[in-house]
Amino acid sequence: MTTHGADSEVGRLQTVLLHRPGNELKRLTPRNNDRLLFDGIPWVARAQEEHDAFAQALRDRGVEVLYLTELLTETLQDPDARNRAITTALAGLHLGDTLRQHLARFLHGAAPEELTGYLTAGIRNDEVTGGQGLVTSLLASDDFLIDPLPNLLFTRDSSVWVRDRVAVTSLAMPARRRETQLTELIYTEHPRFAGTRTLHGWQHEHVEGGDVLLLAPGVIAVGVGERSTPAGVERFARQAFHADLAHTVLAVPITQERATMHLDTVCTMVDADKIVMYPNVADSLRAYAVTPDGEGALRVADAEPFLVAAAKAMEIDTLHQIDTGLDPVTAEREQWDDGNNTLALAPRLAVAYERNVETNARLEDAGIEVVRIAGSELGSGRGGPRCMSCPVSRAPLPTD
Numbered sequence: 001m002t003t004h005g006a007d008s009e010v011g012r013l014q015t016v017l018l019h020r021p022g023n024e025l026k027r028l029t030p031r032n033n034d035r036l037l038f039d040g041i042p043w044v045a046r047a048q049e050e051h052d053a054f055a056q057a058l059r060d061r062g063v064e065v066l067y068l069t070e071l072l073t074e075t076l077q078d079p080d081a082r083n084r085a086i087t088t089a090l091a092g093l094h095l096g097d098t099l100r101q102h103l104a105r106f107l108h109g110a111a112p113e114e115l116t117g118y119l120t121a122g123i124r125n126d127e128v129t130g131g132q133g134l135v136t137s138l139l140a141s142d143d144f145l146i147d148p149l150p151n152l153l154f155t156r157d158s159s160v161w162v163r164d165r166v167a168v169t170s171l172a173m174p175a176r177r178r179e180t181q182l183t184e185l186i187y188t189e190h191p192r193f194a195g196t197r198t199l200h201g202w203q204h205e206h207v208e209g210g211d212v213l214l215l216a217p218g219v220i221a222v223g224v225g226e227r228s229t230p231a232g233v234e235r236f237a238r239q240a241f242h243a244d245l246a247h248t249v250l251a252v253p254i255t256q257e258r259a260t261m262h263l264d265t266v267c268t269m270v271d272a273d274k275i276v277m278y279p280n281v282a283d284s285l286r287a288y289a290v291t292p293d294g295e296g297a298l299r300v301a302d303a304e305p306f307l308v309a310a311a312k313a314m315e316i317d318t319l320h321q322i323d324t325g326l327d328p329v330t331a332e333r334e335q336w337d338d339g340n341n342t343l344a345l346a347p348r349l350a351v352a353y354e355r356n357v358e359t360n361a362r363l364e365d366a367g368i369e370v371v372r373i374a375g376s377e378l379g380s381g382r383g384g385p386r387c388m389s390c391p392v393s394r395a396p397l398p399t400d
């Protein structure tokens, strides 16, 4: 069994899970893009080129790249996994029994790779042959019977490794809910992950991976806002303590709006003690330190400035905020384009979108090597290098 896991944001990245954008992006139209959480209609071929360049930049630095659809297709070779995948994909109440049975027969007849295509790009009403009945007649021809999952691109959100466990998350937005049925299937059924213990699960209160930052071994920050809920953090913290994965969880309230949908849209770690942070929130970000009380319950400290609470929990003098020194308007523009959403490949080595010229220059001034990638099309889903990657293995940080 290969060993997987990560206990920081910056230990040398060894294996990462990505999703190469595919036909699910071709489902986006100006009528459905808001609901499907895209701010525009991406040029798919260019998005794929940009993504291939991203993956290559990672491979060039020794990272093993796993693709979600490849793992899914391999998983679907197994009859039990196929059954589970089909049953969960068809569980929606909008289908009704007749259509559900028809689609189940159809999907059972599909080869694993085709099934992956249906599970990720969805099925539209006018694509179904046979099985016509009341529901198919009454639904519009372009209604989805199985919704496409364009946000699969953001593998960060649908699972998170914490030490040697993987948390299957619970996504808040209806357009993304099914994603975690697929990550759960992969982690529980794919031979590569046999024996891996999971945490959380899509049936539980909402926690999204973009909100979860492994600040240091044993210290996890969880953003609470549009996506992860107070109750989600509570369960996550309790489980993390119970499984001895952490000694402190910092619950970090973030503004409930699209620009700051996840904690990683405002800050990401770029070194063991350095974080790049959106200047417009730097002074107001606060955290509640949550620790186990020793009797199975949680102890919650009063809120403190985030950097103070983080440094205490990490047992370091200071968590240095890289001061990008940007004026509020440039900062706002670059935050929107995921300037703060960097993916660390190792301490002081991070991938960032090339378009965030000012933030990247300041990162370099602070001694961070920046690997720049293009993201004009990828960025239309509002996610940067960190959102588009789920670290499966990182080397432990050097201790000195």
Ligand SMILES: NC(=[NH2+])NCCC[C@H](N)C(=O)O
Pocket (backbone or CB within 6 Å): 036, 037, 038, 151, 154, 156, 157, 173, 176, 209, 210, 211, 261, 262, 264, 265, 381, 382, 383, 384, 386, 387
């Ligand atoms: N970790 C992140 N910041 N992910 C970004 C996800 C973007 C995606 N369109 C959504 O709205 O859910």
